[in-house]
Amino acid sequence: MEFIYEVDGGDFGKAGNASSAVKKILKQLNVHPKIVKRTVVALYEAEVNIVAHAYKGIIRVNITPEYIEIVLDDKGPGIPDIELAMKEGFSTASPKVREMGFGAGMGLPNIKKNVDELNVSSEVDHGTIVEMKTYL
Amino acid sequence: MKIKEIVAILDAEIVCGDSNMDDEITCGFASDLMSDVLTLDTDKMVLVTGLANMQTIRTVEMADINCIVFVRNKKVTPEMLALAKEEGVVVLQCRYSMYNAVGKLFTAGLSPVY
Numbered sequence: 001m002e003f004i005y006e007v008d009g010g011d012f013g014k015a016g017n018a019s020s021a022v023k024k025i026l027k028q029l030n031v032h033p034k035i036v037k038r039t040v041v042a043l044y045e046a047e048v049n050i051v052a053h054a055y056k057g058i059i060r061v062n063i064t065p066e067y068i069e070i071v072l073d074d075k076g077p078g079i080p081d082i083e084l085a086m087k088e089g090f091s092t093a094s095p096k097v098r099e100m101g102f103g104a105g106m107g108l109p110n111i112k113k114n115v116d117e118l119n120v121s122s123e124v125d126h127g128t129i130v131e132m133k134t135y136l
Numbered sequence: 137m138k139i140k141e142i143v144a145i146l147d148a149e150i151v152c153g154d155s156n157m158d159d160e161i162t163c164g165f166a167s168d169l170m171s172d173v174l175t176l177d178t179d180k181m182v183l184v185t186g187l188a189n190m191q192t193i194r195t196v197e198m199a200d201i202n203c204i205v206f207v208r209n210k211k212v213t214p215e216m217l218a219l220a221k222e223e224g225v226v227v228l229q230c231r232y233s234m235y236n237a238v239g240k241l242f243t244a245g246l247s248p249v250y
Contacts, residue, residue: 016194044198101170
């Protein structure tokens, strides 16, 4: 089954709404709590990234009996150096993002830790696509 | 340690979650940085924080944390309260600084996450 969510850049009040909805779905499907937590922590970090850095984004969640696949596709400034962005501690976040408790350069490394497969691709001035997959 | 013991030690106000006062908490973590909270893989944890905004409640929701203590007299907004109630999170407020609150809990025997 597939679920689609829209995310607005800069709207911190709603940041986490999609992750929260996905968490409820996974719990209803009786996915193991450890897998639910890992998946939604990764998704939440990625959702906050869209709110923090992009203009808008679409989250597509595909749940099969074998895996959970989540694709976050945003329109935004893109990431010039993905390898650098993956390093713990590297951040380009604004003071506003830091006030929210994020922006310490932990997002992408933490996403990687919590999913089985992660692919990040980006085009500067266009946007970023984050694909994550977790096997059930 | 039960949540009601945390309430007593910190002389805290129960903002929501009165019915969960007998829930067991095994360790504590203190941070204003939600990214660090999201790196933890610990159950039955209390989060001690001075960061009071929607992201604090969302983080607690995603990380399966049962109890949150706001220090330095930080107040919960109605929006935060609504979300915390919906998620069944126990929310406490205390007037102590983070250092003081953490010291009191540690002295009372609450273990750190690491």
